[in-house]
Amino acid sequence: MYRSASAGHLLDLVRGGRARTRTDLASQTGLGRSAVSQAVTALIANGLLREVGQGTSTGGRRPVVLAFDQQAGVILAADLGATHSRIAVTDLGGEPLAEVAEDIDIARGPGIVLGWVEERFEDVLTLAGRTPGDVRGVGMGVPGPVEFATGRPVSPPIMPGWDGFPVPERFEERYGVPALVDNDVNIMALGEHRVKWSDSEHLLFVKVGTGIGCGIIAEGRIHRGALGAAGDLGHVRVSGHDDAVCHCGNSGCVEAVASGGAMARQLGALGLKARTSRDVVSLAKGGNPEAVRRVREAGRLLGQVLASAVNFFNPAAIVVGGDVADADQLLLAGVREVVYQRSPPLATQHLKIVQSALGDRAGIRGAAAMVIENVLSPDAVNQALAAEPPREAIA
């Protein structure tokens, strides 16, 4: 056990590349050399820091160079979709070490689905050659609204049986580490941001699949809003479609006309074989003119909604993901057409509108990033050092 109010901050400085030696740490924090030394010793004992060589001398002894050890532990990450889920184990830098993806219906309820997740967690740990004792945190995305503070789904429309279910507790008990649960679009936005857009402070990630949702990154962090309801773009009204009744009870919602689910219904009514958003994309990619026309028009309608979001929020980038984004450039072309025309020049001057680079792996990258940033935050590190014996003492 080591009590310190500053070890976590010192780790942060090394991890962020702002300090490399004990001397750097002392001069950047105003802490005395012995306080720095004790904290570094505790961090080394905990496995988070290691000594990696010697730096250049500025007069006396050559200083020992410190580095954050990404391999000091692992993170378990899950991205649960409506019918398909992905599970991964990553290192503490968020790099996946092993992953698996399988079809499983979220509607089978938390008992069955979380049991399946636990088995897959064991699988990926084995694949990566790591053990449950290496796990430092668990991160998970689910396809519905989540009260982030408790990690419990809140009246999720497509997740019967999950309302209020204490998802994190199950994993916190099993692994004895923090578990965080968030909405799937939020973690996709975070993943895309951390891996591809970390230089931009403000980003929107729009998922167009069966429904339409949006994850918001503001100042580099997920913006969840006052009650975790932020990003609910699917129920913004688009003009000219007041006859389209939405499952939310209103009419003219963009999700009721431009989502993969809505297009599948429209194409199905024409006698085409389209039950899912993937069917719509297949038809469009195959050149079916009705499907092509609808996906492009869906892009324009989404563009109406995003133009307002651009005026309001002024993001540096809009990243479009989800099944329907795979329809080549059809969807994006419609989005770009309307956003660049409707939003003011200052807001669109440097605005990028692009397809998701991570595709269906954005979620696990984001789930891992979310929990890494939590368990390696200065406060969490200080608490961990104070609460636990160092790793050596366990062995």
Added chain:
Amino acid sequence: MYRSASAGHLLDLVRGGRARTRTDLASQTGLGRSAVSQAVTALIANGLLREVGQGTSTGGRRPVVLAFDQQAGVILAADLGATHSRIAVTDLGGEPLAEVAEDIDIARGPGIVLGWVEERFEDVLTLAGRTPGDVRGVGMGVPGPVEFATGRPVSPPIMPGWDGFPVPERFEERYGVPALVDNDVNIMALGEHRVKWSDSEHLLFVKVGTGIGCGIIAEGRIHRGALGAAGDLGHVRVSGHDDAVCHCGNSGCVEAVASGGAMARQLGALGLKARTSRDVVSLAKGGNPEAVRRVREAGRLLGQVLASAVNFFNPAAIVVGGDVADADQLLLAGVREVVYQRSPPLATQHLKIVQSALGDRAGIRGAAAMVIENVLSPDAVNQALAAEPPREAIA
């Protein structure tokens, strides 16, 4: 001169009520007693901290209680409008000590207007019994887009002669302190948040005057967006008004139909005496049925736009200010009607939609808060202590 990497952080702890004594500061930061002592001595010499009595003993000597001294300096604040401006001097807690308001046309250009501001700054200092040497920072709002990093207006439509003008430099040179300039709606949002809504993380401030603009508070800070263009709600399209041509070049913008300026034109075309947004409000308050109908409908159109913003951003509150908000509850009634109907239950469950409590004083409160938070930030305090001789040494 006193160099420290932690004095600013110590001040923050005292200012935030998290530490009251040197012992508190040492235990909360991990710094040694002598490091804390030196930093506190420097902060006392600079006037920011003072000793205010003795606390309860926990065994040894009764510890000396420290307090932040709001009177250690003053802030000059200016809220420049299109035709009317307000100038104030506040203490370091942001409380106004003296203020003046006068009609002055922003279109007279920076030379004349900033000269006028300087004279009014001297007036309010005199009124408050303070001197230019007491000034710790200058904050200003202007009615147009501003590149916040440099404080320069960027192609402001109603501020001829101001494009790219180095506004902060003028005041930084005169007073030798930081000067910050931002868009007027941003500082109004900040003022309303800091004075009335500091318990809420996320807030929208909508100003409906001659035009329509919005200031966004996200996690307690002004959200400016990638290029400072955030909050540009005036040019979001509303449905059913494609014939209304906007000065921005598009049509159907909410500002082209629902702003005070647009309503004045509509009423003027009917032969009514309405040249400004204030005239519209006078007519509506006087019961003119055309004016009443238009203001209420303007509220509904604004509600359309805000419903999208609520879905997207999930604020805890929408505060409506500007001339047209003074039309009793007419505007607000229209806004509430549409937002509560159009936005999802989770986002509106606890959403407050209210009139600005600070009215035309929101701007100066926000301008002061903006600069106080800048000059009392830990880094700024550390730099100030390192750069300047303590106040006693000047006297």
